[in-house]
Amino acid sequence: MAARFPEGNQVQLRPRKGHDMTWSCDKHGEPIAFYCKKHGLPVCDRCAIKEHCQKPCELDDIEDVIFERRKKLDEKRPKIQELQKQMKALDLKIKMALTSGDTNLQTVNNSIQASYHNKIKSVEEKEDRMIRVINEEADEEIRLVNEKREKRIKDCNTEREKKRQIIKDKEAKLLSDAKKITEIISKKIKDLTNKSQHVINTIKNIESTITRINQHDETLVNEAPQVLASIDENLSLNVHQDVSDGLDRIENAIQRVTFVEGEVGGKYYCRIDGYIGKWELVKSIHIPSVVHKPYVCGLVSDDEICVQDRYNNDMYMYVTNINTQHTEKVIRGVWIISCAPIDSNVIVCGKRRDHFTGDRLDGCITLYDRQWKVIRDISIPRNGDSRYCSVYVDVDSNGMIIAGQYYQSNIYLINPADDKIVNTITMQGKKVRGEIQALSSDDIVVKTGYYEYTVISRSGEEKAVIHCVKRGRSQCRVDKLTDTLYIAYWDRVRMTYAVDQVSRDGIIQARRIVEYVKSDRPHYSSPCLVTPSGNLVVHVCDGDKFLLYKKTILL
Template sequence: MAARFPEGNQVQLRPRKGHDMKWSCDKHGEPIAFYCKKHGLPVCDRCAIKEHCQKPCELDDIEDVIFERRKKLDEKRPKIQELQKQMKAVNLKIKTALAFSDTNLQTINNNIQASYHNEIKSVKEKEDRMIRVINEEADEEIRLVNEKREKRIKDCHIEIEKEQKIIKDKEAKLLSDAKTITKIVSKKIKDLTIKSQHVINTIKNIESNITRINQHDETLVNEAPQVLASIDENLSLNVHQNVSDCLDRIESEVERVKFVEGEAGGEYYSRIDGYIGKWELARSIHIPSVVNKPCVCSLFSEDEICVQDRGNNDMYVTNINTQHTEKVIDEGVLITSCAPIDSNVIVCGKDSDDCMGDRLDGCITLYDRQWKVIRDITIPRNEDGLSVYVYVDVDRDGMIIAAQDDQSNIYVINPANDKIVNTITMQGKEVWDGIQALSSGDIVVTTDDNEYTVISRSGEEKAVIHCDEWGLSECRVDKLTDTLYIAYWDRERNTYAVDQVSRDGIIQARRIMEYVESDRHSFISPCLVTPSGNLVGCDGDKLHLYKKTFVL
């Protein structure tokens, strides 16, 4: 670097050797010799003597300045080359992620189409069988039976067309859901591609500028600071890592997406699920004031929810589509739980204050869909005292599972003959406040305040689910995915909330629903899961229906 000028007006100048004489001072026409750091200007000897010889001007040899700035630009080349290498890797990863997403989602589409193709085929075979039976019966009579046959065939076609339309509508809905997810993924990857390409173009621009300013010393000195600043700014953005992280998240979310299907309450359901997503309020249904202290008990169809008045224990049913509420039981009996066995029969667990002997009578009741009593089912009594609670659910095989509170035995009952086909005994734990059947065959048992234990059919403990933040919690299970939804009192926020938890006890999402307790709400209501995968919460005044959407 050139030394500073001594104080005073005299400056000793030395001749330049090998200097580019084409670069000269616009004012004096003499070769550029120095660079003034204070003013950021290249100057000739005369400018240096006349205008820049006094402090605080500090002059550097122009050749040193050129050398130093060229050196700094050269030092940036490895970083630029490394960034180019990283962006090439990101572009490759983008293509891989897009191919993976397309393949996985196409597989889902194929699964959906294959599943519904078989159903339509089965329904068509059913139609053929019915027509054959009708024709055989028609052969027994001539005119009358022929007339009857034609009418029945017509009715059969109408029935089959209705069934096929329902199936095709369901298939179209699922394919539409899959298409929506595909669009979301494609848009996200397209946005990342644009972002990545912008960085690549910027890098090319910088390289072009470096090549251009290196051709002339004057351009190099004047524009190098701006080019260096642009390089540093783009290097600091770390775009390649951000894009890579986004792609990893996309792959992770797409991998969760599944086509799930199964039976619930004796009916077949299917949907696109498995992902975490985002829950959004679809609508709210007001609970009539005639229900003084409403508490959601359970649901026995996609749209019908049991709501009990804990003031007098009357049972109501609210249809979340029509928003109509109707009283169905006026017995003053506390129903602890209920579940559909099939499209015709519902099983309810109850409490009883007058149980005697070694059997529990009247604690399990079968109802038809008009809520008329079919019959009671009896199970062994396992403790002294008059007051007992019995909890029920229906497993994947259509069997009733039932348990008495404060006991370790869970009974598996065949609803066809009311016989106990299996007794499951938990080791070291007792039923606290309810049981839920999983599609895997396992059972979720409430074993303590805010504690849920997953057990196998042999009574083996497989997982214990607990969170210190849960207060006064209630658990319900999605019968198709085995996802648990825990409704609880959030002490910190003074609200009710719902957490989404896997059957292994992993909390997948916090506070997917949250609402404030109403004046009528004296008991926490569970978050119900419809067979189609929607959630229904209750704040005491309203039922809130939530639907899940796929997000990235």
Template sequence: MASRFPEGNQVQLRPRKGHDMKWSCDKHGEPIKFYCKKHKIPICHPCATKDHSQKPCELDDIEDVIFERRRQLDEKRPKIQELHKKMEALIKKIKTVSTSGSTHLQTIDNNIQASYYDKIKSVGEKENRMIRVINEEADEEIRLVNEKREKRIKDCNIEREKERQIIKDKEAKLLSDAKKISEIVSKKIKDLTNKNQHAINTIKNIESTITRINQHDETLVNEAPQVLASIDENLSLNVHQDVSDCLDRIQSEVERMKFVEGEVGGEYYGRIDGYIGKWELVKSVHIPLVIKLPRMCGFISEDEICVRSELNYAMYVTNTNTQHTEKVINEGARITLCAPIDSNIILCGKRGDVCKGYRLDGCITLYDRQWNVIRDIAIPRYGDDYSVYVDFDRDGMIIAAQYKQSNIYVINPADDKIVNTITMQFKVVKGEIQALSSGDIVVKTGFDECTVISRSGKEKAVIHPDEWNSLSQCRVDKLTDTLYNVYLDRARKTYALDQVSRDGIIQARRIVEYVQSDSSDRVSPCLVTPSGNLVVCDGDKLLLYKKTFIL
């Protein structure tokens, strides 16, 4: 083992290669002259002659080793200093992204509060107007009318308070969702800040170590390999790029979010959306065995899902909240699709048995909330297949189309008159039609194809499943115009959902996957509830998925 000469007993060494060598061997007291590559130790001439003269020992001149290792360390300095500068520069970017994210999320908070403030104010104005009307009516027959007035005011206050509370609850939930998202973003940025600071501290320690070991040859020779290995390890981690990429992803995800609101079925809904997120199964509702070959054909509220029996065409409604199922229409109804027009009226398309003349009668029916028939609406008939598919558009108009035909009719539900006829170019209706808030219409035009058309009938986008030649069903989110396409993944023997924009661009693949039960061999369409949840049917159960924000 090599060490320095004891004080007072030093051997004068002849300088070599311009270097003052005062390093001696502990065993022989001779100057250190060589470095054994096999044993990785510095040795003197006697050590080399006696203990390291045989192969596989390979000896290098100690001066060459010292100069080479000092050169290696010096070569690493520019890279270390460059990485140090980059990591220091990230501090500003972290602050910028953090400030930008906080500002954007605060804007969302402000939009939510502004929207709900106006609605609460509107409720108050409605209350005041009603009270004024009631007071005017109560001027006659003072005693009796006053009693009646006070009762009506009380009832009015109670009802308006209920409305206020519903609005406040919805606002509180949205603000809570926004707060959770903000906390996720803040935690992620904090983690990245710590990661970046840890890298900076590591670099500083390496630089300090290099400075220290360069002060003595012995320390340099013994510790340089470990220091070099540590430098290479930290350079290979590429912390700078990882942190930078994470910050870019955070900024992109935050800026993608937005507050969306609108009416579906006559009821107001609002939520934070726009991000991809992660879909989680939050509820599984068993379908009663009396419903043979169940197929979802729409919803009439956030919690009420319409399920048709493919065996006898009876119609049921399953409440995903209470998990109660009730038959609403007896066998033979042949409902193709149902949707709420408002809080009182349900729109249903049907498949007719026999139609005469040039009109399809009984294939579009309006029901009240107790499933009593209000009236039927007729459209022109072409061909011999009498299945009719319906939906309602952003203006409250009914859109309807006959199977295997190219015409889509826009109908005013106030008088049942056709106000417009949209003719598709080179395609026909092969299933459901759905209106987008933009005014465009999504039409199933093949067993594995949906087409987005304009109000003039022009094709704007074509949507196919992730796996070609696979039966698929597409459904629309009425608030965001996002499409969700269900299809059979033959390779995995499962059913999958893709998230697609209204332009036909796949935004996320296989956001949900599930196994179809043995009792069903068909692709049942998913449903997008007004609050943005997804409902699918695996043949035995209704599966409810909810989206959560992730980074």
């Protein structure tokens, strides 16, 4: 039986079974009627009878359970409300504590900052006084240092601008050369186009004439012979083949044009090259008569040629500047046969010396500075039993000296930093008969006969043999940037000097690219010198003068 509800705490009960009870059992779908205390489950009548009718199950009326539990919850509400009031008061107290703490800590922070601000200010004032003292004591030194710094910066800026201008000038020259080549090619193509267009127009006129005279028998009879003659004349010109051949030549020349660059003697050079060109004489430089018997040893820079005077026993060495055309005497008493720049400060020379008896060649290779003062001699092994020894030298792209004794098979690779021989190259069945020159590919071109030049690898392998015209003694010079060989020789038949252009593989690229006559003045040889810039090919001509040639594209 349900208990009576206390006044003021009326609980709204759910209807009993058979009324509007909506709370039903999930298993049977019938209204909930009881609550099993043992299992803590609300159950319907069927559940109570079948599953919860035996002990230890104890069933209570569901309405009593609902009433009892609501009553207990309502009894807790005053405590909850009281706790809420307490927490609100505590929250207010926390906020007040935070505000009070912040205010107090801010006061502490302000005190700290004020105290240390004064300390920092005191330190700064002290250090400022010390700095002022230091500055006052060091003003003169600082002034001197600043002056030195400003001078060095100014010198750097000047040097930078100078080098920048040199680079810009080289770039401008290269672009100008490229433009000239483009203009030459464009003009040639335009000429071929005009030639082709003229033929096209002529053919159109002929076709128009044929159409016209075919309209009347009388006109056909009277004008046909002239028209046929015109046709035969134009067909015989073979303009199509001429234009086609011309285009092939232009295309072949264009494919050869390339930009080449590299270092020679420690200096950077670049240019447009690769094509077979026409060499034009641009300058003639007189060799002073004081040089009685000139012998050209080689180039020591892009514009300086070394000439040995082998008159009597004086053995004067002269340097001629291509640009200024000035010839200057530099050393005396040594027989130099070859020379090459190692860098902008050092020149290596190969010499001829007599009266050797030991197993070393001392003084046949000498390093000079740019004022032609001896730096030191380099010694190499003496091969053979001749007392008269000549050594030919050159410098490769890595700055290493290559040297070979005349009429011997060994070629030495020498490090100029410590004068040590780092490699000995032995030719098989051949001997050095003249100049030795390094290619950019690391191969070496050696004169091995009056008319023969042999290209060898650093291991001594023979890679090519080049035979020049067998008419007179020859000399070869290498273009260090393209590895092209220029072989100058005396043509006894024509009684002139001539130069052939040859690839490093021994292929003749062009015959007699330049030709010049011999004078009566005594001289030893007439080699063709190629400057690193490649714009000028220098020919030592007839003992009286240097002839300078410049290459232009040939179509």
